[in-house]
Amino acid sequence: MENIKKTLDARGLSCPMPIVKLSQAMKDMNVGEVIEVLASDPSFVPDVEAWCRKTEQKLIKIDESAEIIKAYIEKVK
């Protein structure tokens, strides 16, 4: 995937930390850049979807095929 600006390793962290770290990590990104998030908390899947709807950021893809969940979010605003 193009434009991946950084990777946030939230593996092992529990609610609310993956979302908190994601919001902090996106603050110093530019519009159009993508962040990759690695997480192991199963609730991260519905939570990152909800978080993206709420904050109006673009969720490009969630990969739950492996044990580690990978989410790609583009900063749009």
Add this chain to the structure above:
Amino acid sequence: MNEKERVSIVVFSGDLDKCLAAFIIGSGAAASGMEVDMFFTFWGLSVLRKKGVKAKGKSFMDRMFGMMLPKGAEGLALSKMNMMGIGTKMMKDVMKKKKVASLPELIDIALQLGVNLYACEMSMNVLGLKREELIDGVKGIVGVATYLENAAKSQITLFI
């Protein structure tokens, strides 16, 4: 853009588990771009106590309350299964092992995210707490009118 959505949380409880829930919701809301106000009243004020501070000029009763109330976020106990502190200790160990943020960590995070912490003036007076005994992040010592003004603007209000 519209005005930010708001969350107002009254933290009445001084129980560890309930305060954890309050700070998880508060920091989660702040991380989701919402403006968050948390009002600490009565037993909830214990959460805001700074460790190891002795204020001068307190009455005998004020000092007694100070001794009996939990001394800050680290001193809180579970609402259930406390078992003279053993249950709380076990729960803290389990949470640490499972990488769940502790209450002091969550308070730090909430402050970093710009959550507004307010202390209830009347409860502070009743419990004999002084401003210098509270953590530095407390934004103000306020009354019910301040809470109501904020709560009336909030889409989510909780009493914990």
